[in-house]
Amino acid sequence: MREVIQSAVNVSTSSSAVVQEIVERLAAFEGLKVADYSLDPDHNRSVVTLLGTQKALEAAVPVFFEVAEKYLDIRLHRGEHPRIGIVDVVPFTPWRGVGMEECKALAWRVGEEIARRFRVPVYFYGEAAKRPEHRDLSQIRRGGYEALREEIARIPERFPDVGPCEVHPTLGATAIGARGPLVAFNVNLRTQDVGVARKIAARVREGLQAVKAIGVELKTRGMVQVSMNVLDFRRNSLLEVFRFVALEARRYGVDVAGSEIIGLVPLEALVDLAQVVLGVPDLRVSQVVEHHLTDGF
CATH class of the missing domain: 3.30.990.10 (Formiminotransferase, N-terminal subdomain)
Structure with missing residues (x-):
C-alpha cells in the first residue's frame, strides 16, 4: 500500500x-x-x-x-x-x-x-x-x-x-x-465588534476541550470571525462546534453569517455531520462510494 x-x-x-x-x-x-x-x-x-x-x-x-x-x-x-x-x-x-x-x-x-x-x-x-x-x-x-x-x-x-x-x-x-488530523474551521459573525468574537473564542476554549480558538476581524468583509482548529473531531464534532459558537453569538444578539473549512477535511467528520443533520445515526464511512474508490478498488 x-x-x-x-x-x-x-x-x-x-x-x-x-x-x-x-x-x-x-x-x-x-x-x-x-x-x-x-x-x-x-x-x-x-x-x-x-x-x-x-x-x-x-x-x-x-x-x-x-x-x-x-x-x-x-x-x-x-x-x-x-x-x-x-x-x-x-x-x-x-x-x-x-x-x-x-x-x-x-x-x-x-x-x-x-x-x-x-x-x-x-x-x-x-x-x-x-x-x-x-x-x-x-x-x-x-x-x-x-x-x-x-x-x-x-x-x-x-x-x-x-x-x-x-x-x-x-x-x-x-x-x-x-500531529493527527485537524480541521481548520471558522465561523463568521454579522458584527464588526471583534470583542464579541474574542469573548466567544474564550468560551470555546473553556467549553470544548479539543478546540483552539481566536477572535479576529475580517475587515474586507465587514464582519468578525471565530477562527478555530478542531484538534479532534471525534471529541468535538464540527456540528457541536458550530452550534456552540451560534449559541454564544445569540447571547450578544449577533447572527452567524456562515462558516468555512480551510484545507482538507476527513470524510469521517462529514459523515458525523450527516448522522445528526439527516437523522441517520447508523451511517458509516464505508457506505460512501468514494471511500471504496480511493481504497484501491
Missing part, C-alpha cells in the same frame, strides 16, 4: 503570485499532489495542502522557503493570524501506510535541513516536540514574531530546537511538527 502523508503548510502571505509560483514548482515533484490551497487577505495567510510520500515531502518543503526568501519579509507582514515566520507552520499527518513515528522522524529531518540551508530557527511541535514546552504550537507562537525576536536568545524556553538563536532577517522562524 502506497504511503500517504498530509502536510498543510501555512505561509504568512496572501499574495496570489507568490503562492502560484510555489504551487507551480511543486507540480513537478513525483509522488506529491497539491490537494488544495487558499488565501485570506484578512489573516494575510495562505494554506497549501500537500499529499505525498516521505521522500516527496522532504524534497518539496524547501521550495516554500526558496520562494519566500525571494519575495517576502516577515518584518513587513501584518495580519490577523498569529505567526512567527513566513513559512510559519509545517505539519505532517499520517494517513495511509505510515504511522506517527515516521512523521515525527520526517519532521526532524526536514527541520534539520531547513535550519542548515536557510539559517532559520526551527521549533519541533506536537508529537514531534523534543521539549514539553514546545508541544503546544500556541506556546511557540506566543506574542508572535515580534516577541520571539526579542526573546529567542535570552529565554531558555524560547531557544529553538535546531538552527540559530536569532530570527532570520526576512523569514523569521518556523514550527515543524507531526
Whole structure:
C-alpha cells in the first residue's frame, strides 16, 4: 500500500503570485499532489495542502522557503493570524501506510535541513516536540514574531530546537511538527465588534476541550470571525462546534453569517455531520462510494 502523508503548510502571505509560483514548482515533484490551497487577505495567510510520500515531502518543503526568501519579509507582514515566520507552520499527518513515528522522524529531518540551508530557527511541535514546552504550537507562537525576536536568545524556553538563536532577517522562524488530523474551521459573525468574537473564542476554549480558538476581524468583509482548529473531531464534532459558537453569538444578539473549512477535511467528520443533520445515526464511512474508490478498488 502506497504511503500517504498530509502536510498543510501555512505561509504568512496572501499574495496570489507568490503562492502560484510555489504551487507551480511543486507540480513537478513525483509522488506529491497539491490537494488544495487558499488565501485570506484578512489573516494575510495562505494554506497549501500537500499529499505525498516521505521522500516527496522532504524534497518539496524547501521550495516554500526558496520562494519566500525571494519575495517576502516577515518584518513587513501584518495580519490577523498569529505567526512567527513566513513559512510559519509545517505539519505532517499520517494517513495511509505510515504511522506517527515516521512523521515525527520526517519532521526532524526536514527541520534539520531547513535550519542548515536557510539559517532559520526551527521549533519541533506536537508529537514531534523534543521539549514539553514546545508541544503546544500556541506556546511557540506566543506574542508572535515580534516577541520571539526579542526573546529567542535570552529565554531558555524560547531557544529553538535546531538552527540559530536569532530570527532570520526576512523569514523569521518556523514550527515543524507531526500531529493527527485537524480541521481548520471558522465561523463568521454579522458584527464588526471583534470583542464579541474574542469573548466567544474564550468560551470555546473553556467549553470544548479539543478546540483552539481566536477572535479576529475580517475587515474586507465587514464582519468578525471565530477562527478555530478542531484538534479532534471525534471529541468535538464540527456540528457541536458550530452550534456552540451560534449559541454564544445569540447571547450578544449577533447572527452567524456562515462558516468555512480551510484545507482538507476527513470524510469521517462529514459523515458525523450527516448522522445528526439527516437523522441517520447508523451511517458509516464505508457506505460512501468514494471511500471504496480511493481504497484501491
